[in-house]
Structures are given as structure tokens and as C-alpha cells.
Amino acid sequence: MAAEYCKDVPTARNRGDEPATGVRQRTRRAVLDAALSLWSRDFSAPLGDIADRAQVSRSTLHRYFPDRQALVDAALVDAIETIERVSEKATANCATAAEELDALMRAMVDVGDLILFLFSDTDRFTGNPHWDSDDEDEQELATLITRAQQEGALADDVAPDWAVGCFYSLVFAAASSISAGTLPRHRAADLAVRTFLHGLANR
Amino acid sequence: MAAEYCKDVPTARNRGDEPATGVRQRTRRAVLDAALSLWSRDFSAPLGDIADRAQVSRSTLHRYFPDRQALVDAALVDAIETIERVSEKATANCATAAEELDALMRAMVDVGDLILFLFSDTDRFTGNPHWDSDDEDEQELATLITRAQQEGALADDVAPDWAVGCFYSLVFAAASSISAGTLPRHRAADLAVRTFLHGLANR
DNA sequence: CGATAATGACACACCACTGTCCCATTTTGT
DNA sequence: ACAAAATGGGACAGTGGTGTGTCATTATCG
Structure with missing residues (x-):
């Protein structure tokens, strides 16, 4: 046949x-x-x-x-697309880099499940052709952070890599609190933003 | 027979x-x-x-x-024991609550793998009889944070639950950075401590 | 050395997940 | 109402992890 x-x-x-x-x-x-x-x-x-x-x-x-892999790939690109769309919309009209970080973090908290999916296991997607799209996003976040440092909103002596990891970790924590019912969404977002901006600010 | x-x-x-x-x-x-x-x-x-x-x-x-479950249980209690032992030793002679938080966080970063094992999937051990031992630790951390708030090292208007989650998240981030080779151990620990204490300090 | 403890290397049976295929039934659109 | 599209519900074999058991070999200790 x-x-x-x-x-x-x-x-x-x-x-x-x-x-x-x-x-x-x-x-x-x-x-x-x-x-x-x-x-x-x-x-x-x-x-x-x-x-x-x-x-x-x-x-x-x-x-x-x-097969399973096809669904994994599709979920990956879908999550990345959603995050990019939401991020872009959230940071549309921001004056300073600090404002942009604020808005970005709140947007991320809103789609916390996707963040969990993407980052809860770092090497889950290593080698996946679609994973690159997200590397770009991380790079974008890194430059945004550098910009915030130049504007004086964040301390200069903080390694951008740490700032990026810290950013996602706090989003992660906020998302967890929300999904666990420990904190209401807005309160969790407030705390995450505050912790991030104050934690990495100049002394 | x-x-x-x-x-x-x-x-x-x-x-x-x-x-x-x-x-x-x-x-x-x-x-x-x-x-x-x-x-x-x-x-x-x-x-x-x-x-x-x-x-x-x-x-x-x-x-x-x-069977698998037996190993899971044993690993759980072993991880908790190690963490408790290390924590106790690290916070032995600390004057203030802030100092204690500092030392505790550094100790946690040192055993980052255990933290990852215990907390990367929250409901991995729910219902496990040995999991209670860790709840006590979290409670202990919560009271330590409250004490830091009374001493003025941390802001009063921060929900203790958030502080706890934030604490572990930053340890998590530091451990990840170390295991990924992004940051040297001491540098990661410094940044985590700094981010935590400054992030939750009074404005 | 000799006895016991500890291990390694297999051989199974079992079970859950996966992927494929087929066919009956329901839904959609014309 | 009718044809095509979409779905549900199985049956099925393949696969990988798990748990049990046996037996030969090696290590440990009195």
C-alpha cells in the first residue's frame, strides 16, 4: 500500500x-x-x-x-508568544526604565503559570529550536536592566545576570503565592516589584 | 512456608x-x-x-x-536534617535578627541542591508524614522575620508569608546561578542577601 | 583462613504511558 | 437534509521504569 x-x-x-x-x-x-x-x-x-x-x-x-514532543514545542512557542504580546502591551508607554521594569514584572505575574512552565526546569528546553525566541527576551530584559542602572534606578555593581535571575525568581514567588492563595494577585505583584526595585537599588 | x-x-x-x-x-x-x-x-x-x-x-x-517511595522519604528527612544542622550552626552566635537572616541565607545557598529538591515542586511532599519537620522550619523563619521587623531591619508592612517565599526564591536563584556557573558562590550569596535585606527594608 | 556480609549481574512479571489504527457517533456548514 | 469535518471510545503493541527474586562473586571481619 x-x-x-x-x-x-x-x-x-x-x-x-x-x-x-x-x-x-x-x-x-x-x-x-x-x-x-x-x-x-x-x-x-x-x-x-x-x-x-x-x-x-x-x-x-x-x-x-x-506525539508528546509536538505538544511540548507548541506549548513552548505559545507561552513565549503570549508573554511577548503581554509584555509589549504592558510596557507600551513607559517613560523610565524603572517604570518599564515595574510594568513588565506585573505583566509577568499575571501570566505566572507560563513563567512556571518555562523556567521551573531550566534545561527542559535546552536544544529546542524554539527556545531561542526566549533567549532574545532575556537579552532584552538584560539591556532594560542596564538602562535602569544608567538612569540610577538600579545599582551599578549588580551583575545583570543576577538581576535577570532575580527578576524571574520574584515573579515565580509571586505566582506561587497567588496560586497557593496566600496573597491576592495585586498584593503579590506589589511586593514583588517593591522587593526587586528596592533590593537592587543604590544603597 | x-x-x-x-x-x-x-x-x-x-x-x-x-x-x-x-x-x-x-x-x-x-x-x-x-x-x-x-x-x-x-x-x-x-x-x-x-x-x-x-x-x-x-x-x-x-x-x-x-521501593521508590522509601527513597523519597529518606531523601526528604535527610535533606531536612542537613538543612537544620547547617542552619543551627550558621546562626549560632548572631546578635541581631538581621545578622541571623544574613547567615541563614548564606547557609541555605551553600546547600542549594537540597533547597531545589525540597521546594522546586511545592506539592511534591504534601501529605508526607516527614514534611511536617520542614513546616516547623518555615514557621521558625517566619518568627525570625517578625523579629527583624520589630528591630526595624525589615519593613512592617511586608507580609511575613511573602518574606518567607521571597527568602527561598532568592536562595533558589542564587543556587541556580551557582550551579549554572553564572556567578561564583560567594558573589551569588552576597547578592541574594543584599537583595533580600534591602528589598524588604524600610523605605 | 573461613564465615558472614555485601554486592553485582541477570531474568522476570507488572504496570503506566505512548503512539497507532479503526469504527461508530456527533457536530458543523452548505 | 446531506456530506464533510470533528470527535469519542476503544483495541493494540511497543516501551521504559519498577519491584522481586536467584545465584555467583567479592569484600569484610573475627
């Missing part, structure tokens, strides 16, 4: 990248959300659990994402 | 809790260290990998820890 079998339905690659009309786009989104939601807490969560969370059969999940 | 079979050798429970002479104690330690080292980065690491890291056959590993 012939070589390629058209499986049963889509996979988004079986069709010529048409915008993925209504239904398909929605279930795809549901699966991605479920994956991000579960994998942000436990990356070893099986596909069956994700399908359940997405209220979809495992069959359907496999139709959209042939 | 009788009920219980003595397996092949120890398990530490088959014998009457004698101090576990030389060899046994050493291999047990090697396995625990391997488990903590691997699980601190990837909790789904299989027992075979741990046995390899400990330079021990999987058979031997199972002789010391009958």
Missing part, C-alpha cells in the same frame, strides 16, 4: 495551514491551555491527564499533536 | 537498627546523595540513573530502599 496515511483528520499539517476554522482553533487552544496548566506544576503529567483537563479524548489530542 | 522473606540482605529494617556499620552507612549515603543530586534537577529521574550516579547496582539500591 501507499506510504503516507492521512491518519483520520487534521494535525494542522495535513491541511494547508488555512487559518484553522473555529472549532479546530478552539480545541487546539483548550489542549494547549490544559498542557500549560498541568505542565507548569508537573512536567511529567501524562497526555491522558491533559486530554481530560481539556475535556477532549486522547485520540483528539493526538490528532492535533502527533 | 513462612510469611516474611528476608530478601537477601539489609534494608536497615531487617536488622535491629544497629548503627549501620561502616560499609552500609557509606553506600546508604552515596545513594542518598545521588538521589538528592539528580532529583533536585529532575524528580522523574529513574532509580537506575540514581544507582549509576551512586556507583551501585540497582539491586543494592533496592536492598537499602525497598
Whole structure:
């Protein structure tokens, strides 16, 4: 018999990248959300659990994402896209670098699950072709921090690498507090911003 | 035939809790260290990998820890014990609460792998009978923070819960930087302490 | 040296997750 | 109402981690 079998339905690659009309786009989104939601807490969560969370059969999940790796990749790019979109929107009209850091951190806290997914296990995506997109973001954050140092908002003698790691860690902490119900969202964001800006400010 | 079979050798429970002479104690330690080292980065690491890291056959590993859960429990209590011991030693002769926080954070950074193991996945040990021991530590840290607030070293309007989470997050960040080779140990510890104390200080 | 302790190397059976395939059923759009 | 699209629900084999057990070999200690 012939070589390629058209499986049963889509996979988004079986069709010529048409915008993925209504239904398909929605279930795809549901699966991605479920994956991000579960994998942000436990990356070893099986596909069956994700399908359940997405209220979809495992069959359907496999139709959209042939294997686990495909879903991982898709979740990765989706998370990065969302973060970039949210970040850009949040820092649209900021005067100073400090303001920008403030807004950026609050935006990150709002999508804390994605941060957890991306950074809770550093070498989870090493070697993934899509991971580069995020390196750019980190670089962008590093330059933003340098700018804040030049403006005097942050101390000069702080290693930018530390500032970046510190930034994400505090977002992480805030997101954890929120998801654990320890602190209300706005309060957690306030504290994270305050801790970051004061902690790295000039003495 | 009788009920219980003595397996092949120890398990530490088959014998009457004698101090576990030389060899046994050493291999047990090697396995625990391997488990903590691997699980601190990837909790789904299989027992075979741990046995390899400990330079021990999987058979031997199972002789010391009958099943995965037993090793998890043992690693948990061992990590907690180490942390408590190190903490106590570090904060032995501190005058102020701020000094104590400083020393405590540096001590935590030194055993960063254990912190990663314990806190990288919050609900990893929920329901574990041995997990309580650590709750006490967190409580102790909370009271220490309250004391620092009374002494004026930390701001009053900071929620103790946040301070605790923030404390561990910064330790986490420092440990990550060190293990990634981004920063030398002492530098990372300095920055973490500085960020914490300044970040939560009065304005 | 000799007895016991400790280990290594396998061979299994078991189970959960994965990926594939098929077919019946429901939903969507015309 | 009708055809195509989308889904659900299985059955199935492959795979990797786990736990148990046996036996031969090595290390340790009296």
C-alpha cells in the first residue's frame, strides 16, 4: 500500500495551514491551555491527564499533536508568544526604565503559570529550536536592566545576570503565592516589584 | 512456608537498627546523595540513573530502599536534617535578627541542591508524614522575620508569608546561578542577601 | 583462613504511558 | 437534509521504569 496515511483528520499539517476554522482553533487552544496548566506544576503529567483537563479524548489530542514532543514545542512557542504580546502591551508607554521594569514584572505575574512552565526546569528546553525566541527576551530584559542602572534606578555593581535571575525568581514567588492563595494577585505583584526595585537599588 | 522473606540482605529494617556499620552507612549515603543530586534537577529521574550516579547496582539500591517511595522519604528527612544542622550552626552566635537572616541565607545557598529538591515542586511532599519537620522550619523563619521587623531591619508592612517565599526564591536563584556557573558562590550569596535585606527594608 | 556480609549481574512479571489504527457517533456548514 | 469535518471510545503493541527474586562473586571481619 501507499506510504503516507492521512491518519483520520487534521494535525494542522495535513491541511494547508488555512487559518484553522473555529472549532479546530478552539480545541487546539483548550489542549494547549490544559498542557500549560498541568505542565507548569508537573512536567511529567501524562497526555491522558491533559486530554481530560481539556475535556477532549486522547485520540483528539493526538490528532492535533502527533506525539508528546509536538505538544511540548507548541506549548513552548505559545507561552513565549503570549508573554511577548503581554509584555509589549504592558510596557507600551513607559517613560523610565524603572517604570518599564515595574510594568513588565506585573505583566509577568499575571501570566505566572507560563513563567512556571518555562523556567521551573531550566534545561527542559535546552536544544529546542524554539527556545531561542526566549533567549532574545532575556537579552532584552538584560539591556532594560542596564538602562535602569544608567538612569540610577538600579545599582551599578549588580551583575545583570543576577538581576535577570532575580527578576524571574520574584515573579515565580509571586505566582506561587497567588496560586497557593496566600496573597491576592495585586498584593503579590506589589511586593514583588517593591522587593526587586528596592533590593537592587543604590544603597 | 513462612510469611516474611528476608530478601537477601539489609534494608536497615531487617536488622535491629544497629548503627549501620561502616560499609552500609557509606553506600546508604552515596545513594542518598545521588538521589538528592539528580532529583533536585529532575524528580522523574529513574532509580537506575540514581544507582549509576551512586556507583551501585540497582539491586543494592533496592536492598537499602525497598521501593521508590522509601527513597523519597529518606531523601526528604535527610535533606531536612542537613538543612537544620547547617542552619543551627550558621546562626549560632548572631546578635541581631538581621545578622541571623544574613547567615541563614548564606547557609541555605551553600546547600542549594537540597533547597531545589525540597521546594522546586511545592506539592511534591504534601501529605508526607516527614514534611511536617520542614513546616516547623518555615514557621521558625517566619518568627525570625517578625523579629527583624520589630528591630526595624525589615519593613512592617511586608507580609511575613511573602518574606518567607521571597527568602527561598532568592536562595533558589542564587543556587541556580551557582550551579549554572553564572556567578561564583560567594558573589551569588552576597547578592541574594543584599537583595533580600534591602528589598524588604524600610523605605 | 573461613564465615558472614555485601554486592553485582541477570531474568522476570507488572504496570503506566505512548503512539497507532479503526469504527461508530456527533457536530458543523452548505 | 446531506456530506464533510470533528470527535469519542476503544483495541493494540511497543516501551521504559519498577519491584522481586536467584545465584555467583567479592569484600569484610573475627
